[in-house]
Amino acid sequence: MKVVAALSGGVDSAVAAARAVDAGHDVTGIHLALARSPQSHRTGARGCCTLEDARDARRVADVLGIPFYVWDLSERFAEEVIDDFVEEYAAGRTPNPCLRCNERIKFTAVLDRSLALGFDAVATGHYARIVTTPDGRELHRAVDPAKDQSYVLGVLDRDQLAGAMLPLGASFKTDVREEAARRGLLVADKPDSHDICFVPGGDTGAWLRDRIGAAPGDIVDAESGETLGRHEGAFAFTVGQRRGLGIGTPAPEGARRYVVGVDTGTAAVMVGPPVLLEVDTVIGDRPRWCGPALDTPLEGQVQLRAHGEPVDAVVAPATGADGAAQLVARLRERARGVAPGQAMVVYDGTRVVGSVTITTSARR
Amino acid sequence: MRAEALAAMTAELTTVGNPSSLHTSGRRARRVVEESRESIASVLGVSAGDVVFTSGGTEADNLAVTGLYRARHAADARRTRVLASSVEHHAVLDPVEHLGTAEGADVEWLEVDHLGRLRVDLLEKRLAEDPASVALVAVMWANNEVGTTQPITEVAALCAEHGLPLHSDAVQALGQLDVDASTVDSLAVSGHKVGGPHGVGALVLRRGLALEPLLHGGGQERDVRSGTLDAPSIAGFAAAVLASAADRPERTERVRRLRDDLVARIVADLDGVTRNGDPVDCLPGIAHLSFEGCAGDALLLLLDAAGVECSRGSACSAGVPQPSHVLLAMGMDPVAAKSSLRFSLGRTSTPSDVDRLLEVLPAAVARARRAGPSR
Secondary structure, eight states, X not given: OEEEEEOOSSHHHHHHHHHHHHTTOEEEEEEXXXXXXXXXXXXXXXXXOXXXXXXXXXXXXXXXXXXXXXXXXXXXHIIIIIHHHHXXXXXXXXXXXXXXXXIIIIIIIIHHHHXXXXXXXXXXXXXXXXXXXXXXXXXXXXXXXXXXXXXXXTTOOHHHHHTEEOTTTTSXXXXXXXXXXXXTOTTTTOOOOBSOTTSGGGOHHHHHHHHHOOBOEEEEETTTOOEEEEESBGGGOOTTOOTTOOOOSOXXXXXXXXXXXXXXXXXXXXXXXXXXXXXXXXXXXXXXXXXXXXXXXXXXXXXXXXXXXXXXXEEEEEEOTTSOEEEEEEEEEXXXXXXXXXXXXXXXXTEEXXXXXXXXXEOO | OOHHHHHHHHHHHTSOOOTTOOSHHHHHHHHHHHHHHHHHHHHHTXXXXXXXXXXXXXXXXXXXXXXXXXXXXXXXXTOOEEEEETTOOHHHHHHHHHHHHHHOOEEEEEOXXXXXXXXHHHHHHHHHHOGGGEEEEEOOSBOTTTOBBOOHHHHHHHHHHHTOOEEEEOTTTBTTBOOOGGGSSEEEEESGGGTSOTTOEEEEEOTTOOOOOSSOSSOXXXXXXXXXXXXXXXXXXXXXXXXXXXXXXHHHHHHHHHHHHHHHHHHHHOSSEEEESOSSSBXXXXXXXXXXXXXXXXXXXXXXXXXXXXXSSSOOSSOOOOOOHHHHHTTOOHHHHTTEEEEEOOTTOOHHHHHHHXXXXXXXXXXXXXXXXXX
């Protein structure tokens, strides 16, 4: 096959590309330029689109002996990922930009362009497995539970999965690093990237304040309705957050208080004891299916945030008040800190069934 | 590299000697450098003493722009204006811009027409406004992207009228056109564009023109440029300049015909192709074309995979393709600018190279059009 290997400049995508070459594919390395004005150097583990990363990606392609090009997707990334991120926060939700990037950039913009240019697939260094069955392709969790990234790929649909190649799903990260070193890929020791790549310095609250502006409101006790303090913008708070509330009044008996919700109407941040965070019903919309759509209730699992534990649940299709397709999950045990805007990815064992964007959660 | 350059360079690499040393080996190396200087000067129509060796075209351009500005501004604080064409190579563009942001220079970008040729009438007006406030004028000899040659003689006459120094980046022109460096006050050339080594070039600087050095040190080159002279590269550079001057009429005529054939066949074979730049006053080896509905980088990828190497505008360091400032200055919209590719032909190009391009281009363009334009 003719394969585009997305090379971030990191170790995972490098080994993924190397394995695609070994498998006999005709591989072309592509580095995605996502930042409009890239920083020249990586600082710690943050970011993935500096000039240094572009250079590292180029060196990987050199070592593998494959062609290498940079594709400028900064405009689309700004529109589809960064603008969306700001809008979601401004609306009081907590978006996951990595899922959005996978859905709209890597497996739409890049995949569509690759297919149009005569390639058959896009290979990435994500840790998840694609299993081919008589009924078609399935997306499964990676073998390495510590690195499993099936959650951030849970937004792919069947067509996107058909064009994806994930050579690392059956490997452990430590083995991938060793393999990189053995292959002479100089990125073998590069730290894993985390945090949000387009927020330099990692201070998401300050970054959002620069873009959304101050939107002050009250911090309100969710149980008593009492106003406990003021905040500069609800976007700085995420459901489940405990630190940085800056409330002077102590809670009765010194109980810890958490953010339990955001009222976008009044800009109030609701706080309360941890029990208020516990939910057993999660509802989401905008379903995405990487296999057959769910039409009957499924006894499966849901994962409610990246690196979150799977929770046993019955998941059923439903229709919202506005007529939009929804999924309702009844959790077998209560989950904490479920934030609107995050994805709920539905699993049947290791298989990804699909995902929705969380709209509401409740406790019966 | 040209065989003559390779031979001259190799001969020097196998001997020792710092051209600035006083002993026998040093004197031998110095002789090679000075003979090289004389060869280059004779081809460019200047005296040997005008030639200042540098590490390449970029250094020569930076030295001229920044050095002339600082010296002229220091001598007369009213001289704050820098007038440069809007289609300059980044080696001129960026130091000029830097003078504006870091040293308070008043930068004026000179307009070009839709073919990329300088609007001499507008330059004349700008100069006449207040010539005493002008530090320098910079207009390239020929454009590196679209190939358009500039009306240097007219520009030089205007500058001379007001007693203003004119710098010209002739990196692209040397070996392709008849470059008479005595036309201007300052001229940048580079070794690798004439079949010589990379990493060596020269600033041809009229003696008596004050210029502040950028590199301070041993003062090896007229106290204008410091740094141990690279005798092997200089020898290779000179050999390439001589060889390219000797075969220039025959070679450029052959390349020009090949290029004209390439353009004619592409335009005949494909719809939606536009040729950019001046079709007459143009470097012989450059064909700059826009392919409607294509992204230039997609087309480049497809052609590269088919064994045809071409470029998007000028080679860029960060690898992130921006629409070319040259095409934008010519009035092209950014999407059309990003649909453009430059095909460069040279000394070693053959008719079969053109045939090969014509074989693979239609399918590549059709496929790139399906993938859509840059956005």
